[in-house]
Amino acid sequence: MVKIMAVVTTEKESVGGGAPLFYARDKEEMQELAHLLEKLLNAAAHQLNEHSFLIVYRG
Amino acid sequence: MNAAWLLVHPDMAGVTIGTAFGVTTRYVMLRSDYRQYPAYPHGWIIHMALGLIAGALGAVAVPALLNKNYTAITFLAMAAQQFRDVRNMERNTLNALDDQELVRRGSAYIEGIAVVFEGRNYLSIFAAFLTSLVVSLAGWAAGVAAGLVCLAAVYRFRKGKTIADVARVEFAPVRVEGPNVLVGDVYMMNVGLDENRDIIAKQGMGFVLTPKNDDAKVTLANLGQRQAILHDVSTRLGVYRDDGEPALLPLAKLGLATGKLGLLFLPRELDPQKALRAVVSVPLLESAVRKPVEANRRAQEEAVRDG
Structure with missing residues (x-):
């Protein structure tokens, strides 16, 4: 089962919906947030586009 | 006595x-x-x-x-x-x-x-x-x-067949293009974090397995057989990962158009020759071997005979 655990983005208007959203000021912060979430959630960070990361858990 | x-x-x-x-x-x-x-x-x-x-x-x-x-x-x-x-x-x-x-x-x-x-x-x-x-x-x-x-x-x-009997094993470069990781021309996965991309670019080792015939295509596509290859090679060369790092998992993906199997490893020991020997000598699982070609041919012959 693939589950989206979180979304990290620098573009607030491009995301929304049920998964927890994390807003980053710039790309560096986005990488950092995605790194932390990856380790915390035991999940993999995937890049959706220039501005957004998905943290995905495959259980 | x-x-x-x-x-x-x-x-x-x-x-x-x-x-x-x-x-x-x-x-x-x-x-x-x-x-x-x-x-x-x-x-x-x-x-x-x-x-x-x-x-x-x-x-x-x-x-x-x-x-x-x-x-x-x-x-x-x-x-x-x-x-x-x-x-x-x-x-x-x-x-x-x-x-x-x-x-x-x-x-x-x-x-x-x-x-x-x-x-x-x-x-x-x-x-x-x-x-x-x-x-x-x-x-x-x-x-x-x-x-x-x-x-x-x-x-x-006592020794059964191995991967060498069904596929040609070749090295393939691991390419990291933005978030996309490819082995040869087989798309493997999307990697988000820069640090993981660096690890894959540095530690990654890629192989492409080309099936020798149509029966072998089915065998290589079998998920159990793929996992067996990943396990055996990881056992022999070590593995550059830890629990809770799903982004650094060794992977086997099928090139859908060609039926080739792309393998991405993250070995501890970056010795290409040893890795090649490890892949080639992975046992062929009995449960993964199918013979569709023969069955189809027989069915065809019967159809011709029966008019």
């Missing part, structure tokens, strides 16, 4: 020589399992003890039958039950251990190993039975010769 006593009691000679060859057969076949299975002494003792029982059962069956004691054959049925339990035991142990592996064996590989353990006990019974039969019919010298032939046959056939 000495060797001469045995010679004047042909039944006992048959049982003794048969049992001895049964156990030896099991011993010969147990040695090749070390790669697939941890070689701890107690596991070895269990299988040698079961091999002794298998050998004794096979050997005793012959004098029992020759003395027209046909109910003795039911003993063999009991033995079959016993050895089915061996398969269960191996399956349970390996399944329990699989949760602790960084790269899992996968259920197909475990099933394959368990089946081999059961099957080899039957081979022991068969070798013992044959040896004992020849001793009873033609004397101990002929029996020993028959036993040696059995041993040679088992030794020759």
Whole structure:
């Protein structure tokens, strides 16, 4: 089962919906947030586009 | 009691020589399992003890039958039950251990190993039975010769087919293009974090397996076979990952258009030649082998014949 655990983005208007959203000021912060979430959630960070990361858990 | 006593009691000679060859057969076949299975002494003792029982059962069956004691054959049925339990035991142990592996064996590989353990006990019974039969019919010298032939046959056939028989294995560069990771021209996965991309670019090692025929295509596509390759190579070369790092998992992906299998490893030891040898010598799982080509051809021939 693939589950989206979180979304990290620098573009607030491009995301929304049920998964927890994390807003980053710039790309560096986005990488950092995605790194932390990856380790915390035991999940993999995937890049959706220039501005957004998905943290995905495959259980 | 000495060797001469045995010679004047042909039944006992048959049982003794048969049992001895049964156990030896099991011993010969147990040695090749070390790669697939941890070689701890107690596991070895269990299988040698079961091999002794298998050998004794096979050997005793012959004098029992020759003395027209046909109910003795039911003993063999009991033995079959016993050895089915061996398969269960191996399956349970390996399944329990699989949760602790960084790269899992996968259920197909475990099933394959368990089946081999059961099957080899039957081979022991068969070798013992044959040896004992020849001793009873033609004397101990002929029996020993028959036993040696059995041993040679088992030794020759104990190794099954490997990946080298179904696929051409080639190195392929690992390319990290933005978030996309490719091995050769097979797309593997999307990696988000820069640090993971760096690790994959630095530690990653790629192979492309080209199936040799259409049957091999089906075999390589089998998920169990793919997991077995990943597990075996990771065992032999180490693995650059830890629990809770799903982004750094070794992967096998199919190039859908070509049927080629792309493999991405993150080995501890970056030795391409060793890695190549490891991939080539991964055993072919019985459960993954299919022969669709032959079946389709036969169906076609029948259709033509029937008009």
